[in-house]
Amino acid sequence: MPRPAARDRLLEAARELFYAHGYSVSIDAVTERANVAKPTVYAHFKSKDALIGTVLTAASDEWFTELDVELERRGGDPPAQLVAPFDLLAANLPDPSYHGCLLVNSAAVFLTPEHPAHHALAIHDERMLALFERLATAAGSTQPTVVARQLLVLYDGVKTRGLVDHTGTAARDARAAAMALVTVG
Template identity: 30%
Template sequence: MTSPAQERLLHAAHTLFSGRSIHRVSIDDIVREAGSTKATLYRHYRSKDDLLLAVMRWESQAWLHGFQDNVARLEPHPARQLLVVVDALAGGWARPGFRGCVLTRLVLEQADPDHPAGQVLEDHQRRVREYLAVLARRAGRPEPDRLAAELHLVLEGAALLAGVGRDREAFSRARAIAGQLLGDPVYGEKADGA
């Protein structure tokens, strides 16, 4: 549970961290954006790093719920939901101004490879793979954990190319690759219209 003051601080920090480099966002910027005070920020978060980790956990949770909701909206039948994971991802990320996964960008900005932000990203990626494995099991696919790892790699690659590389075709190619992994050529052929 977070208080309204924490929600405002998280939202403000998320907006600023997502739009600029972490190192270009000051505590003053965050409290100004949140309409808060430094005393309130430090009552809830010991440091900027503590706030960064909270923002990353919040982003991870929101992203995963949004992804799951997109999958369920695109394909209500649980056994067929695996067939829409690329579309669910593209729907949320293939938009103007998309700069790639916020969590990945925040981790890459850290100079320290042992920064705790890396663990938050690893936890997020594990949860995504677990969700994909659940979908693979529902679909009766053999080796669901392997398939989930392969699909996750395709999704991460598409997000990176679309965000950082500004590759507008990344999700179409990802859909074709996913179609091959799933043994569903029709899935891959629908890439242009998805």
């Protein structure tokens, strides 16, 4: 099997280190983990912030790829599709090594709205809102836009509750609440 390209190794190393140790991880640590020279980072990324933004965008894209597969698997069953995001979140819990959502964590660390972390989270949330609205409509909601916003709050709640509740209960509770929202709304 061929060795991944330097850029891919950098992204993987940065994601692992940022998730496990936070964003104060040095570029030196990332290059060491990726087994590349420091100039390689700057050949691919303008700055550490650009690397962070790329890591977050890739993480979001991976989530949507996984979610799309699950939605396809549940095709023809709108209520089951609606709760798919919550089921996927619960599938990885309990996990004592869970450190929260990479995107939410980054937005909490980098407080300026211009930081790539905020941009990545905003794009992720926009995609989730659009998806929730489409799924709520298919599931028969009479207020899909309102329900989508409420589902996003539940979705984000699962990711933050998972920091202190490693049982998966938050995801199961959010799943039940999502079903109730569609039934009522």
